[in-house]
Amino acid sequence: MTPRLSQHRLLAVALAALAVLIAVPATALTLKETPSLAGRVGVDLPPVGERVPEEPLVVDLVARGRQIGTPGGHIDTLIGRSRDVRLINVWGYARLVGYDEDLELRPDLLKDFIEEEGRVFTLVLRKGHKWSDGHPFTSEDIRFWYEDVALNGELQPSGLPQFMLAGGEPPLFEVIDETTVRFSWNAPNPLFKPELAKSRPPFIYRPAHYLKQFHARYGDMDKIAKLAEEKKLRSWAALFNKMDDMYDARNPDLPSLQPWVRLADDSERRFVLHRNPYYHRIDKAGQQLPYLDSVVMTVADGKIIPAKTQAGEADLQARNIGFSDITILKQGEKAGRFDTYLWPISKGSQISLLPNLTVADPVWREVMQDTRFRHALSLGIDRVMINKVLYLGFGTAGNDTVLSRSPLFRPEYRDLYAGFDPDRANELLDEMGLTERRGDGVRLLPDGRPLEIIVEATGESQEELDALELVGETWREIGVKLFSKPSQRDIMRERALSGLMVMAVWSGFENGIPTSEMTPEDFVPVRGDFLSWARWGNWYETDGQTGEKPEWGPAVRLIELYEAWLVSSSHEERTEIWHEILRIHAEETIHIGLVSEVRQPVVVKNLGNVPEEGIYGWDPGAHFGIHRMDEFYRK
Template identity: 90%
Template sequence: MTSRTVLPAFALICASVLAVLPASALTLKETPSLAPRVGTDLPPVSERVPQEPLIVDLEARGRQIGTPGGKIDTLIGRSRDVRLINVWGYARLVAYNEKLELVPDILKDFIEEEGRIFTLVLRKGHKWSDGHPFTSEDIRFWYEDVASNAELQPSGLPQFMLAGGKPPLFEVIDETTVRFTWDAPNPLFKPELAKSRPPFIYRPAHYLKQFHNRYGDAQKIEKLAEQKKLRSWAALFNKMDDMYDARNPELPSLQPWVRLADDSERRFVLHRNPYYHRIDTAGQQLPYLDSVVMTVADGKIIAAKTQAGEADLQARNIGFSDITILKQGEKFGRFETYLWPISKGSQISLQPNLTVADPVWRKLMLDTRFRRALSLGIDREMINKVLYLGLATPGNDTVLEQSPLYRQEYRELYAGFDPEEANRLLDEIGLTERRGDGVRLMPDGRPLEIIVEATGESQEELDALELVGETWREIGVKLFPKPSQRDIIRERALSGLLVMSVWAGFENGIPTSEMPPEDFAPVRSDFLSWSRWGNWYETDGQTGEKPDWEPAIRLTQLYDDWLTSSSEEERTEIWHEILKIHAEETIHIGLVSEVRQPVVVKGLGNVPKEGIYGWDPGAQFGIHRMDEFYRK
């Protein structure tokens, strides 16, 4: 770890795309529900918001200035999903807007130089949800006392904090300014801060220091650890340091809604943060809604409860198959059902295992003609009509049109239904022998029967496999679906026993060049199409298998090139070569994309009728700024 403190001698000009003005530039209005508390346990709004708050121009984005007050009721399938409040709230140091641009949010400014020097400027007067100042000390505490503490983080600094394997020089410039400087470019740093589950490179130091062995009372820490049946101060600290899971109601937050009481495991009430940093152009502090109520219900009946009008905002635990029943219930339940395209590269993706151990299967799987033939043997239009009422988009598992990296050929190459060409390719490979029922024979005489392993969690996937199997029979390929479990499938992939799996496509189908292409290169062992190669990369060659297939070698090189890139132009060029390789090699066999996610909206304004639904980037409702939703 390298760090030092620098005397204040730094002038900055803000470059945010959103308005950043002193609070005095607007006439601030007190939030009605908070007004009774002013003068007792709360100061007036002018003292609660930062001196330079984030001023949100709703009308410029086609939205309405809302009315503060009211609540949202939503349903969750398990108590741990209360953490979604920190996803949907989506207050981040820098955040994606709906144009997929990274802009300052919690930060007043984010200054990048040479792709390796990052200066973070906080908002003067910004406060945690308990009213304590949010300052550079909170970032210093995280970096020096949490992330760099071997007892709290035995594995060391996270990957996004290393460039060329080295940590940064960390500097505290002044009370609201810090700087991270790496010797080499670090393109991972900025997008990491905007994730649905961000690293929270800041901590409420004033609260957490009491549990840290460097600052707290050792006897009190030991006693509290014993009371909570924890073995060490580090275990206690990590339990209390709960920025994401929302399980510690005492932990101060910067999110729009916070949990104030630990009184239930079935119904969670999240209250507005009175010190939140965003305001609208009418001088009203966001969020508009006073509270979000999350009620636990059996996931199997959430669609029915939503149809009955028990949710004001619902997308979790409902899916495409529920659209018909939801539409039928709109009048009775007094809600609307919006249909947002899901932002995955493909709703369903067949993933040949290129690192399968069986030598005969390995040779086939690594033959580009074989994968192309399998893709050409699928009638995606039929699947779209039968499973998705024709509302989805047939094509490869790749980036979607909403991505600036989209090109039509990435989606369409070898994705048409052409059984004649598929048969020709299989014949060309030498798979000309067939048994009596028309199934081709492999070079060793075994029938060409592909076992496609599925998690068994999705009837939709199994239905799709049945449709794929129907048209594969026309090209002499037999498909056997095999329901299993996630962990077992991953173990079989890593051991080389898996031949093919069915899974959701690339989680992020709307990347920009600034987002890391790790899902598209063999650098992770949890990707079923090349687990053994990914394991080799993850472990620096200690386990797994070194890639011996030229496209995989090139994809790894391109990923490493992205990690050392210093410009958007470089990263864009790298991304396009990666996407071109995927399209030409048919590494994943995607079926359809942009399947609609039903979003039920009851009595709320500013919820977009047309949106995107995804995890990263997107944070589900987060990218659409849930703090701007209001009761009509």
């Protein structure tokens, strides 16, 4: 039975009901049939008015400075490996709630998202919304995910994910009606809403009508066992998880809510993704999105993708091309009949040096945890020179932190201890007592070893290795010797966790454009895969079972702030927490960033509505997703 509603909740529900009354239904627009689907109407498809929800998401392109497009056509893009077909579910970016280009969360698949006290969330679906196979998308699809998938110990042996817990407790889940569900926690849960908008979201809904046939509670176990045997799987749970493929796009039979869907499993080299005829968005001219009929992804060796792009073989390309390819792409624009846009990359820094604050060697640990040492290393880097040499001056010299586009940005976060000042760097190292030098000028550690820093790298990026050479040149002026050591990602993580790594080079914070509503997880030691404090993160992640309890003051404070954010209930409170976290990073120089806002080439061939100036990143950008790839059209 539904619990009695509080006055606050009654008001929220009443406002939602009012919104339903004043919303513009699909029938208020003159819907136009998509030309490529017209021949199927009456054969295997109903008319467009019966395919879109009763209240579809109507996009106002003109108000956003874009054009109403013409439906039809396809685009070609290149991918470096067959599993990258899953990017169609990233770029399509149909989410329950999603970020707009101002980094605000808006209902998308949902008609409404009602939040109360930061702990009660009512999700309202669009009446008449359908999966790509025409079956209704209802609250049963969310109930099925929560009760039959997420809470099933055979399917999810690790239990509910963190975003579904508040104060360590699961929610009260209620089905209100066919289009309304509610998740209620006793404590605030600021992780829940932004998690739904990620590039790889948790998909807290499933096509129950399709997946129930593989579930032990609903399906024929004899048929399930036979199918599992055919696919060489050991259990019904393994079969279910294989068929439950919302992200990877490997099961063409699985219904979807994304703009393009895979309909056939006939190739590992060329993937054709077709328009979803039941997609929920329309433009103000009454045309159903996406504009493009299909997206064709062709697998090519990543090393030759820049050359193939220059030759005009891609209509939309950013994957597997980088800043170093800009010159040849610009030279090929006329012959290939394409344009090369330069979008700022949304990482906190293109390249970042990560001192390992949990290094096991006691001498190195004392040195690394001395703030003066990290300041000296940072002041000993000529970032302006690196920006000119590697990025032709297009980037921004500074720390690994939030970018100017983030509402949390302050200039001091980027600039503190980030200028080139070798005299001050030498003073700081002298203050630490590192005054002894060997014959070639390299300083000596307190135990007499030379101050030689081995910086471990994946070896995947020549750009990183070139940057290390430039850093090494100016570090020599302050008596520090740098050696780069190519390695592999997994090995680097193992060495960081065991405390053997002294320093690593990596890209900066993945999300350099956060708002206060986004989790500060990347900026605090709560995960074991972060190379700058792997042992502390592992301790937090495993509840103290493994790793090492942090005792370094700034790390302890960062964890306190993170836990305060997890129970925060207001925008103002979360903003204050974020700023203290960013101040600690700036004052302590925990990461030594080099250059940020480096440009990502985005090749565009005869496509409209692709912004010339966008942002390129994973979260919250979803590469093209935040710019609404379903609105791109053939010119």
